[in-house]
Amino acid sequence: MxxxxxxxxxxxxxxxxxxxxxxxxxxxxxxxxLTGKGPEKLIGKKCYMLLFNKMEP
Numbered sequence: 457m458x459x460x461x462x463x464x465x466x467x468x469x470x471x472x473x474x475x476x477x478x479x480x481x482x483x484x485x486x487x488x489x490l491t492g493k494g495p496e497k498l499i500g501k502k503c504y505m506l507l508f509n510k511m512e513p
Contacts, residue, residue, distance in 0.1 A: 474503045478513055 464471050464484050473482035480503055483495045491498065491506065498506060504513045 472503060478502050478504055480506070 461482065464482070467484065468486060469484070470486045470490050471482070471484040472480055472487075475481050480498050480501050483498050485495060487498060488494050504510045
């Protein structure tokens, strides 16, 4: 995925990769414009908590 992440780092859209447990595995740097937090703060967090402010999916 190294090649793919290089491409994803330079597009203007926000991109998330989420595993089957709803944990964020990757998010593009543009996520900071959406959340105010950089990708390093979001990796491992539950996507439903971050995006929808819910405690469960």
